[in-house]
Amino acid sequence: MTTVSEPAPRTPKAEQTRRAIVDAAMRLFREGGYDRTTMRAIADEAGVSLGNAYYYFSSKEHLIQAYYGLVLEQHAAAASVVLAEETAFAARLRGVLSAWLDVAAPYQEFAGKFFKNAAEPSSPLSPFSPESAGPREESIALYRQVVEGSDLKVAKALREELPELLWLLQMGVVLFWVYDASEGQRRTRTLVDGVAPMVDRLARMTRLPVVRGVVDDLVGLLHTLRAG
Amino acid sequence: MTTVSEPAPRTPKAEQTRRAIVDAAMRLFREGGYDRTTMRAIADEAGVSLGNAYYYFSSKEHLIQAYYGLVLEQHAAAASVVLAEETAFAARLRGVLSAWLDVAAPYQEFAGKFFKNAAEPSSPLSPFSPESAGPREESIALYRQVVEGSDLKVAKALREELPELLWLLQMGVVLFWVYDASEGQRRTRTLVDGVAPMVDRLARMTRLPVVRGVVDDLVGLLHTLRAG
């Protein structure tokens, strides 16, 4: 269950108002886009005053959180289907990444806005912030499943780091996707389809003696950074 | 020479005014932060009218772009010192990345705000935007020098792609740096010191027959993506 650190409203009435605002926002965002939708219009559409809208969402950007939580939830669901079906590592990785693209597709425009928010280090919405620790852990756990349920043989030192590295890979894919203006984000699909088998090959290669040295360096660096 | 696609001012007087505005903005941004610095205050500080400030910079964001251009300029200068001294690839890479950290250090806190605005795909500040094409090419050219002036032997197919990949690496380092709250951004230093020799080892490894397959896949993928 993904709750994105929005405080749970106390009374049923509050919940209802909150819902009305979120729904109105989603509707208007979809129709007219984020920038051209004003907080005043959202409040009107929801049948509340402007001030009241701000009582529930302390900024326009906070409304985007609603989308984010939705996507995370749906991604976990879609990914679990893939993970139940596939055992080959490359297929599992490709499937989970693709699932993200499927789920997030309708929200591509808002992803940009969300990124804008997330990019600020001090923001609680940042994927690296303490407030995001829960959702982040969930995503990493997803990639732990990708590895553990698979046929992948990989250098032992790397195996424990892999889920977090794959999560980072997803962040990279998402970044690419956010900037992908091709129709249907076709280019990101190409990226995922190409990257998954490549990561598979690379990962298996880590057991070769020549390559293992670099892997040890990498793992060592990760540990140092985590400590520091 | 870094011209950030801002139209080059024709007269010396114009250049002077432009400079005054940028300088004032940088000063105020550093003192009070981006959000709390108004365009009026910038215009006042620069001794020009508000309208004149907008004559030179069509939005507040465009001012940041000018700042970014300054950092790029200084980076190019600092990097050229390193490139004149070192021939070993790892040292050149580490030096150029470190030079960026040196140059950008005074602005680290401000960089968060910058990133917030740059992260949005539609923003002209985005490193992938058409407006940033010039600076982007210059940065990539810097990494072309890193490769070409070095002792690096690398799979031929990869050699041409390497500058752009190294530029991407820098983007990653910058991202890490923006989030790095350790004093003096010590952790990012550690990252750079660790990553440079690792990239060196990896790059040399690409000539091994086992590894070359993956490299070809990578290069193929890059070409596909670029075409698409």
Add this chain to the structure above:
DNA sequence: GTCTATAGTGGGATAGAC
């Protein structure tokens, strides 16, 4: 082409009464 002065508008965000 460079610059000033002034007077807007729109919309995000807030204060404080109820």
Add this chain to the structure above:
DNA sequence: GTCTATCCCACTATAGAC
């Protein structure tokens, strides 16, 4: 929790000086 009234500021418009 909800409102109304208001603030603030990015940005625009205009008209005119040199």
